[in-house]
Amino acid sequence: MGTLEVRNLVKDFRVGHGFRRSRLRAVDDVSFTLEAGKTVALVGESGSGKSTVARTLARLETPTSGEILLDGRPVSGSRTAMRAYRHDVQMVFQDPFASLNPFHTVAHHLERPLELHGVARGRGAVAEQVAGLLERVSLTPADVYAAKRPHEMSGGQRQRVAIARALAPGARFLVADEPVSMLDVSIRLGVLNLLACLQREENLGVLYITHDLATARHFSDEILVMYRGQVVERGPSDQVILDPQHAYTKTLLAAAPDPARHGRLRDEVRAELAGERA
Amino acid sequence: MAEYRILPPRSEKLLAGLFITGGIVLFAVVAPFLVQDPRFSGNDAFLPPSADHLLGTTKLGYDVLAQLAHGARGSLLVGLAAAAIAIALSLIFGIFAGYAGGWTDEVLTMVTNIMLVIPGLPLVMVIAVYAQSRSLWLVAFILGITGWAGSAVVLRSQARSLRSRDYVEASQVAGERTWRILLVEILPNLLPLLAAQFLFAVVFAILGEAGLSFIGLGPNGSITWGTMITEAYGGNAMSAGAWWWFVPPGLLIAVFGAGLSLVNFSIDEVVNPKLRVVAETGDRRRAPEAAAPAAAPVQPAEPKAEVTA
Numbered sequence: 001m002g003t004l005e006v007r008n009l010v011k012d013f014r015v016g017h018g019f020r021r022s023r024l025r026a027v028d029d030v031s032f033t034l035e036a037g038k039t040v041a042l043v044g045e046s047g048s049g050k051s052t053v054a055r056t057l058a059r060l061e062t063p064t065s066g067e068i069l070l071d072g073r074p075v076s077g078s079r080t081a082m083r084a085y086r087h088d089v090q091m092v093f094q095d096p097f098a099s100l101n102p103f104h105t106v107a108h109h110l111e112r113p114l115e116l117h118g119v120a121r122g123r124g125a126v127a128e129q130v131a132g133l134l135e136r137v138s139l140t141p142a143d144v145y146a147a148k149r150p151h152e153m154s155g156g157q158r159q160r161v162a163i164a165r166a167l168a169p170g171a172r173f174l175v176a177d178e179p180v181s182m183l184d185v186s187i188r189l190g191v192l193n194l195l196a197c198l199q200r201e202e203n204l205g206v207l208y209i210t211h212d213l214a215t216a217r218h219f220s221d222e223i224l225v226m227y228r229g230q231v232v233e234r235g236p237s238d239q240v241i242l243d244p245q246h247a248y249t250k251t252l253l254a255a256a257p258d259p260a261r262h263g264r265l266r267d268e269v270r271a272e273l274a275g276e277r278a
Numbered sequence: 279m280a281e282y283r284i285l286p287p288r289s290e291k292l293l294a295g296l297f298i299t300g301g302i303v304l305f306a307v308v309a310p311f312l313v314q315d316p317r318f319s320g321n322d323a324f325l326p327p328s329a330d331h332l333l334g335t336t337k338l339g340y341d342v343l344a345q346l347a348h349g350a351r352g353s354l355l356v357g358l359a360a361a362a363i364a365i366a367l368s369l370i371f372g373i374f375a376g377y378a379g380g381w382t383d384e385v386l387t388m389v390t391n392i393m394l395v396i397p398g399l400p401l402v403m404v405i406a407v408y409a410q411s412r413s414l415w416l417v418a419f420i421l422g423i424t425g426w427a428g429s430a431v432v433l434r435s436q437a438r439s440l441r442s443r444d445y446v447e448a449s450q451v452a453g454e455r456t457w458r459i460l461l462v463e464i465l466p467n468l469l470p471l472l473a474a475q476f477l478f479a480v481v482f483a484i485l486g487e488a489g490l491s492f493i494g495l496g497p498n499g500s501i502t503w504g505t506m507i508t509e510a511y512g513g514n515a516m517s518a519g520a521w522w523w524f525v526p527p528g529l530l531i532a533v534f535g536a537g538l539s540l541v542n543f544s545i546d547e548v549v550n551p552k553l554r555v556v557a558e559t560g561d562r563r564r565a566p567e568a569a570a571p572a573a574a575p576v577q578p579a580e581p582k583a584e585v586t587a
Contacts, residue, residue: 058451086453099444103466113452165448 002071004034004057004089004173004205009066011052026052028229029066034173034205039196041216041237042209043252044226050209051094053226054177057207058091087117090166094178096158100150106161107146110134113168133164137194156187160194167198173205181210192219193272213256217241225249289547295540302534306354309347316344316501327522334522337513345506346526352502353484353531356418360483363422365476368430373468375430376437377460387434393427399489406495414497417490421483429475436471440464474545481535488531503527 011027027049034040042050055061057068059075059082067074075085093099100109110130114120120129127146134142137160150158159179166174176195180188196219199206210216216223216237223240225233225248233246244250321339325331333342375386405420406412440446441464449463484503490496491504492511510516510524 058447060447060450083453086451091448091451093444093448095444099448101445101449101463101467104463112449112454116453162448165452169452 002036002088002172002205003069005031005067005069005072006033006053006057007031007067007069009053009056009068010064011049011056011061012064025229027056027063030226030229030231031066032224032231032234034207036172036205037199037203038222039199039206039208039220041220041223042207042226043211043213043216043223045211045252048226049229050211050226051177052229054091054175054207054209057089057175059085059089083117087169088171089173089175090169090171091175091177092159092162092166092179095182096155096162097150097182099162100158102150104149105146106134106139106148106150106153109161109165110146110168113165117169119168119170129168133168134161136167136198137161137164139164154187155183156191159183159191163191163195163198167202171204172202173207174199175207175209177209178211179208180215181212188215189272195219196273213241213252225252289544291540292544295537295542295544298533298537299541302350302530302537303354305347306350309343310351313344313347314341316340316348318344324518324520326520333526334520336509336520336523337515337518342506342522342526345501346503346530348501349503349506349527350530352414352497352500353487353504353534356414356421356487356497356502357480357484359415359418360421360425360486361476361479363419364426364479364483365429365472367423367426368428368433368475369472371426372430372433373437373460373464376434377441377456377464379438379441383434390427390430390434393424394431396424398424399486402486402490403493403495406490412495412497414500414502417487417497418483421486421490425479425482425486429479432471432475433468436468437464440467470545474542477538477542477545481538484531484534503531 009027009030010025013024013026014021015024016022030049030053032040042053044050052061056063062077069075070085070088075081100106107127107130110133111126114126114129120126130146131142134140134145139145139157139160145153145157145161150161153161159182163179174195179195180191183191192215195206195208198204206220208216208220217240218237220237223233223235223237224231225240225246227246227248233240233244233249240249241253244253317340319339321331321335321341323335323337323339325335327334331341331343333346335341336345371386371390375383375390378386402420402424405424406417409416409420446459446463449459454463487496487502488504488507491502491508494508496502496504496508504527506527507524510520510527513520513523515521515523
């Protein structure tokens with residue numbers, strides 16, 4: 001059972017130039033633990049620091065202070081340590097229209113992480129793995145999709161490719177930064193169900209970042225509510241949604257249009273999940 | 279623009295441009311084998327165009343068509359070589375500056391800006407004066423190292439925008455090395471832009487060579503369109519009424535420049551509509567410029583709708 005732990009994470013950004021320079025604290029003393037097989041949802045409005053947490057976990061930003069511990073061990077900045085870390089922790093970006101290189105085929109996007117992390121060696125083995133990954137994200141026939149370029153696919157299909165890319169190194173932890181917010185409503189559920197399914201199959205630890213309380217509740221075990229860089233409320237999903245303590249959480253909940261529909265949506269989601277499991 | 283492509287769409291502009299440039303390149307490659315020695319002075323001087331000498335002869339009895347054919351070779355070689363050097367330099371200064379950011383960016387951009395504000399031709403003249411014997415390649419080198427700054431600025435801003443693209447960050451997360459990100463992820467998306475910059479650099483170098491030759495700082499001992507015009511000027515072709523001596527090289531320079539520009543316009547049509555498409559749909563998180571155009575039209579019609587319900 002692995003863990004990915006964030007301890008007292010602080011991230012400052014410098015804004016402005018010269019004498020007008022000031023500091024913006026995007027993430028302020030955030031701590032949480034991702035466990036294998038569990039989903040933690042990070043909820044908050046735009047600018048609350050959710051994405052910065054994601055980017056720091058993906059090592060796209062260096063934390064100003066605080067630690068990231070993988071299986072209890074801090075991660076050093078050396079290239080080999082970084083590569084080992086990235087072997088275990090991968091990220092799915094928000095915008096599937098921007099996260100795939102328009103110049104390259106789907107196969108390229110999946111081959112590179114496979115090769116970089118030594119998952120498969122030799123052309124045949126890599127192609128086999130690529131096909132396997134595409135099948136796992138339900139893009140079949142795999143050889144057809146492998147040859148496609150991003151512009152030939154829909155948003156949902158692209159996001160599936162992005163998920164496959166994140167799985168390619170054999171990651172144990174997945175940071176999903178608003179993975180469905182750029183997608184059409186009708187296909188969001190499919191992508192989320194795919195993530196939930198993979199999570200169960202691979203026993204992944206998932207950090208699900210979203211501003212959507214409904215899906216946060218249904219897909220995660222624990223919810224952290226972020227506001228202005230701080231975690232203002234945390235707890236088991238149902239507890240946070242049904243019995244919010246912090247004023248900001250209450251405001252967020254009140255902003256969701258029709259509370260009566262929560263139950264119906266949950267039932268739909270559960271029914272679909274049950275169908276997929278069967 | 280539903281698809282990503284490097285090749286420009288087929289248009290009249292592109293076809294005309296390719297026809298013109300293709301014809302002149304073909305002329306430069308093939309014609310020198312079919313004409314007499316451009317330095318053969320046994321012909322009569324100042325012969326007007328005739329069946330024997332299709333474009334007449336010069337004051338020294340050289341065949342103008344022969345000179346034109348060899349001059350085409352010289353001019354194109356200077357143009358290509360200078361453009362290659364200029365593009366290589368602008369890639370180094372532009373892309374490294376744009377991708378690296380920080381101090382590297384500051385220093386490289388400062389050098390670029392200095393090159394940009396130094397007036398081009400005077401600098402070229404100063405450098406050219408120092409070299410007593412100037413080969414074709416030296417002239418190309420001089421034009422190359424003075425003509426890269428403009429495209430470096432363009433490439434830098436484009437590389438800066440590509441650097442923060444999600445797919446570049448995604449390959450960082452995948453563990454890709456920097457040089458591979460530059461060469462494999464970023465550079466291919468700069469190709470349309472690079473092609474356009476290259477073609478303009480060719481035009482710039484051919485014009486620059488003609489200018490240098492005209493003021494007597496061109497390549498010694500080689501024939502180019504520029505040296506032909508200089509010799510025509512020095513040989514009083516104007517007052518002798520020998521239009522067939524200076525009109526053909528001048529015309530070819532102009533037409534070749536126009537042809538390459540036409541090709542460039544159609545490359546622009548690849549680069550620019552993407553901006554328009556993005557503005558219309560307006561549902562991207564970042565406004566992608568030239569390179570991440572992809573499937574804007576196939577995006578869902580209402581991507582901002584929420585599932586909160």
